[in-house]
Amino acid sequence: SQTIHQWPATLVQPVGSPLSLECTVEGTSNPNLYWYRQAAGRGLQLLFYSVGIGQISSEVPQNLSASRPQDRQFILSSKKLLLSDSGFYLCAWSPQRDTQYFGPGTRLTVL
Amino acid sequence: EDQVTQSPEALRLQEGESSSLNCSYTVSGLRGLFWYRQDPGKGPEFLFTLYSAGEEKEKERLKATLTKKESFLHITAPKPEDSATYLCAVQTHTGFQKLVFGTGTRLLVSP
Known part of the structure; x- marks a missing residue:
């Protein structure tokens, strides 16, 4: 069966510091991968998606970037928070053009 | 612009008191409608996918239905463990298969 991991689970960072959140998927190959952000009282917002290694599409202009160095690894980064x-950052995966399955999430607090 | 509206924002039920959650949508062309359950501090858990008007799906005490403009999630004889936020999302035929989410319905079932 497929499993999706995210780490860290929680993170508290000062303004201006860098960020790296990691997501890995097990039990499948060539998945579509997604990064979402969930702010309090708002719906999930798609940030980035990837259909393959090195292929990243951005949905919302922002202070963040994403990379996919391996087939089942997706990284969300920032140079200066x-x-x-x-917010609550969620990684998701899907088979090609199918249901998206979410990871456990990372709670990020920037102070 | 694709939009999803969920109502009510919050719902409080007594154990055994059946009710329905609503998800109304405006999209250019619906490919699928998805229901997820989200517990506090966790990632959304997939429940159902509906693809065409008239389709119904069931899982334990939950039943999802779809019309051309809205979807209902019926909860029959709920139990306290059904307490969660229920999220609705739509996927369209245009562009990449991103999900557009509503803001969810927070359900609390009291014993």
Whole structure:
């Protein structure tokens, strides 16, 4: 069966510091991968998606970037965090053009 | 612009008191409608996918239905463990298969 991991589970970072969140999927190959952000009282917002290694598409202009160095690894990064980057970050995977399955999430607090 | 609206925002039920959650949508062309359950501090858990008007799916005490403009999640004789936020999302035929989420319905079932 497929499993999706995210780490860290929680993170508290000062404004201006860098960020790296990691997501890995087990039990499948060539999945579509996604990064979402969930802010309090708002729906999930798609940030990035990837259909293959090195292929990244951005949905929302922002202070973040994503990379996919391996087939089942997806990384969300920032060079300098802003207060507005705080939120709950969710990674998801899907077979080609099918249901998306979410990871456990990372709670990021920027102070 | 694709939009998803969920109602009510919050719902409090007594154990055994059946009810329905609503998800209304405006999309250019619906490919699928998805229901997820999200517990506090965790990632969304997939429940159902509906593809065409008239389709119904069931899982334990939950039943999801779909019309051309909305979807309902019926909860029959709920138990306290059904307490969670229920999220609705739509996927369209245009562009990449991103999900557009509603803001969810917070369900609390009291014993």
